Amino acid sequence: MTPSTRATTSRPANCSAVVGLQWGDEGKGKAVDLLAARHDAVVRYNGGANAGHSVVVGGTRYALHLIPSGILYPGKRAIIGNGVVVDPWKLIEELDGLASRGVDTRGLMISDRAHVVLPYHKLEDGLREDLLKGGAAKAHAEGVAGISEIGTTRRGIGPAYADKVQRASGVRMGDLLRPGVLAEKLELAMAIKRPLLRELAGKQPDIDLPRLREACAQVGTRLGPMITDTTYLLHDMLGEGRPILFEGANGTLLDVDHGTYPYVTASNCGSAGIPSGTGVPMANVLRILGVMKAYSTRVGTGPLPTELKDATGDRIRERGREFGTTTGRPRRVGWLDLVAVRYSSMINGVTGLAITLLDVLAGFDELRICTAYKVNGSVTDRFPPDAIDLAAVEPVWTTLPGFGEEIGRCRRRQDLPDGARRYVEFVEERVGVPADIISVGPDREQTMVRGESE
Numbered sequence: 001m002t003p004s005t006r007a008t009t010s011r012p013a014n015c016s017a018v019v020g021l022q023w024g025d026e027g028k029g030k031a032v033d034l035l036a037a038r039h040d041a042v043v044r045y046n047g048g049a050n051a052g053h054s055v056v057v058g059g060t061r062y063a064l065h066l067i068p069s070g071i072l073y074p075g076k077r078a079i080i081g082n083g084v085v086v087d088p089w090k091l092i093e094e095l096d097g098l099a100s101r102g103v104d105t106r107g108l109m110i111s112d113r114a115h116v117v118l119p120y121h122k123l124e125d126g127l128r129e130d131l132l133k134g135g136a137a138k139a140h141a142e143g144v145a146g147i148s149e150i151g152t153t154r155r156g157i158g159p160a161y162a163d164k165v166q167r168a169s170g171v172r173m174g175d176l177l178r179p180g181v182l183a184e185k186l187e188l189a190m191a192i193k194r195p196l197l198r199e200l201a202g203k204q205p206d207i208d209l210p211r212l213r214e215a216c217a218q219v220g221t222r223l224g225p226m227i228t229d230t231t232y233l234l235h236d237m238l239g240e241g242r243p244i245l246f247e248g249a250n251g252t253l254l255d256v257d258h259g260t261y262p263y264v265t266a267s268n269c270g271s272a273g274i275p276s277g278t279g280v281p282m283a284n285v286l287r288i289l290g291v292m293k294a295y296s297t298r299v300g301t302g303p304l305p306t307e308l309k310d311a312t313g314d315r316i317r318e319r320g321r322e323f324g325t326t327t328g329r330p331r332r333v334g335w336l337d338l339v340a341v342r343y344s345s346m347i348n349g350v351t352g353l354a355i356t357l358l359d360v361l362a363g364f365d366e367l368r369i370c371t372a373y374k375v376n377g378s379v380t381d382r383f384p385p386d387a388i389d390l391a392a393v394e395p396v397w398t399t400l401p402g403f404g405e406e407i408g409r410c411r412r413r414q415d416l417p418d419g420a421r422r423y424v425e426f427v428e429e430r431v432g433v434p435a436d437i438i439s440v441g442p443d444r445e446q447t448m449v450r451g452e453s454e
C-alpha cells in the first residue's frame with residue numbers, strides 16, 4: 001500500500017485550519033504563525049494576492065500576500081494549493097522580498113493546478129470597477145438603488161476565477177511550463193478579452209501577446225522547480241501522520257457563496273474551501289480556529305450593520321491601525337456584530353475562537369455588541385447574507401462595561417481586567433465556542449492560549 005492510499009483511511013485526523021469569521025483582516029496571519037509551530041506544512045487554499053497577512057515576530061513585521069505565513073518557520077513546507085489564483089510576478093516579488101530579509105523560502109511548493117492571474121485580469125478588474133462606479137453614480141442621481149463598485153483590491157482576483165470556471169482559456173501554473181499549451185490558451189484568451197477590454201476601456205487594450213508569452217515563460221522558468229502536484233504531496237504527508245495547517249484568506253462574510261453577495265470576493269474563504277482548494281478531505285481537519293476581531297472592520301463597499309462613522313469609529317481605527325495590509329485603504333470600523341460571527345462560526349464548524357485586537361477596546365466607558373437584528377419591526381438572530389437584505393437590518397445592542405487599563409502586557413486570562421474578561425466570556429457564551437486564543441497585541445508574545453496560560 002502506498003502512503004497516498006493509506007492517507008485518509010487509517011491515519012487519525014490531525015490537521016487544523018485557521019479561518020476568518022468577519023470581513024477579512026481578523027488577524028489570521030498572527031493565528032497561523034502561532035499554530036504553525038505545531039504543524040509540518042501550512043497551506044493556502046483560496047484567494048490570491050488580495051490577501052495581506054501580517055505576522056510580527058520580535059518586533060519585525062512581515063506582510064504575506066500569496067505565500068503561506070508558515071514560511072517564517074525554517075523547515076516547514078509552505079504550500080499554495082490548487083484553489084489559489086497566483087499572480088506569478090507578485091509571487092516572485094514576495095519571494096525576493098522575504099529572501100532579502102533572510103527568510104529561507106525553499107519550503108514553498110505551488111500546485112500545478114492553481115490558476116494564473118494575468119495582466120489582462122487586473123485590467124479587467126479595474127475596468128469593471130470603474131464601470132460599476134459610473135453606473136452607481138448614475139443610478140443614485142436617478143434616485144434608484146444601484147449596484148455600486150465592489151471596492152476590489154484590483155488584483156485581478158474575480159476575472160481570474162471567472163476564467164477558471166469558463167475553462168478553455170484558463171491558464172494554470174503547470175501551463176507556464178508547457179509553451180505550446182500556454183500559447184494556445186493566451187491566443188484564445190486574447191480573442192475573448194480584447195473586444196471586451198476595448199469596449200470597457202473605450203480604447204485598444206495595451207496587451208502585446210508575444211511579450212506576454214515571453215514574460216510567462218520567464219516566470220515559468222523561475223517558479224518551475226516549485227510547481228508540482230500538491231494534492232499528492234499533501235496526501236503523502238498525511239500518510240506519514242504529519243500534521244498540516246490550512247490558512248484561510250479573506251473572511252467568511254466575503255465568501256462568494258456565504259458572504260454578503262455581491263460585495264464579496266470570488267472564492268470560498270471558509271473551511272468549505274479546503275477540500276476543493278487542496279484535495280484534502282474535511283475529515284482530516286480536526287480543529288477549526290475561527291479568528292475574530294473584538295470589533296468589526298470592512299474594506300471596500302457593502303453593508304456593515306454596526307458601522308461607526310463617528311469619533312468612536314475614528315478612535316478604534318487609530319488604535320487598531322486599521323489601514324489595509326494590501327492596499328493601504330482605511331478600513332471601515334464598527335462595534336462587534338455577534339449575529340454575523342455566530343453565522344460564520346456555524347458555516348465553518350468552528351471548534352475554537354481566536355479573539356484578536358482586544359487591546360484596542362481599552363479606554364471606552366462602555367462597549368456595545370450587536371446581538372440581534374431588527375428587520376421590518378421584528379427581531380431576529382439570523383444573519384441575512386444577501387447584501388440588500390443585510391443593508392435593511394438595524395442592530396439590537398447589548399451594552400457591556402468597558403475597561404480602562406491597557407492590556408497589551410497581560411499573558412494570562414485571569415490577569416485581564418474584569419471588563420475585558422466579561423467581554424470575552426460574553427462572546428464565548430453567545431457564539432457557543434471557547435476562546436482558544438486571546439490576542440492583546442500584534443506580537444507573537446502578546447497572546448493567551450487556552451490551557452497554556454492559565
Ligand code: GDP
Nearest residue numbers: 025026027028029052053054357439440441442
Ligand atoms: P489577516 O489578513 O487576517 O492576517 O489580518 P491583517 O494582518 O491584515 O490585519 C490584522 C492587523 O492587526 C495586523 O496589522 C496585525 O499585526 C494586527 N494584530 C493582530 N492581532 C492583534 C492584536 O491582538 N492587537 C493589535 N493591536 N493588533 C493586532
Ligand code: IMO
Nearest residue numbers: 024025050051052151152153249250265299300
Ligand atoms: P485578508 O486575507 C479584507 C475584499 C476587498 C473587496 C472584496 C473583493 O487579508 O483578510 P477582491 O479583490 O477579492 O475581488 O475584492 O473583498 N477583500 C478583503 N478585505 N481582507 C482581505 O484579505 C480581503 N480580500 C478581499 O476589499 O471588498
Ligand code: MG
Nearest residue numbers: 025052053325
Ligand atoms: Mg489582511
